[in-house]
Amino acid sequence: MARRLQPVTLDFTASAPLRLVFTREMAAAPEAVYRALAEETTGWPRWFTAVASCRPAGDGRGREVRLRGGTRFRETVLAAEAPHRYAYRVDETNAPGPRALLEEWRLSPAGTGTRVRWTVAADGPVPFRLLLRVGRAGVGRAFRDAVTRLDRRLTAVERDPG
Secondary structure, rough: OOOEOOOOOOOOOHOOEEEEEEEEEEOOOOHHHHHHHHOOOHHHHHHHHEEEEEEEEEEOOOOEEEEOOEEEEEEEEEEEEEOEEEEEEEEEEEEOOOOOOOOOOEEEEOOOOOEEEEEEEEEEEEHHHHHHHHHHHHHHHHHHHHHHHHHHHHHHHHHHHH
């Protein structure tokens, strides 16, 4: 059964009781990375293996995401600022624990490539926050692997656009 979460705003990335921040550099250009994140949402399962499906909802102002294992999210896009920032908050989920959840992807030029910073801002009861802290390494590994796969896909397209 879906549970409604608190409707936090973008400033939650700075004020959340728990913040996980991960950074990685990619060879692909910021415009290509942004397009994959914000405009080609149905492609997320091809590079982020934890994601089983991702599709736009609400005339593009939202997303519906299903993770492998059955967790579902209904999200609202809070920032779609090409090619620098993409952020969304979770409005409903079937996952136990979170009271509020927001994710922000920040992209900045890094030489000819992109520096990607992913922030997961969360609130929930102490056991939920503890679980996220303990799971930080696994979340970081999933981020690193996803960004590496995305970079391979995007740089392959850049080398062979046809």
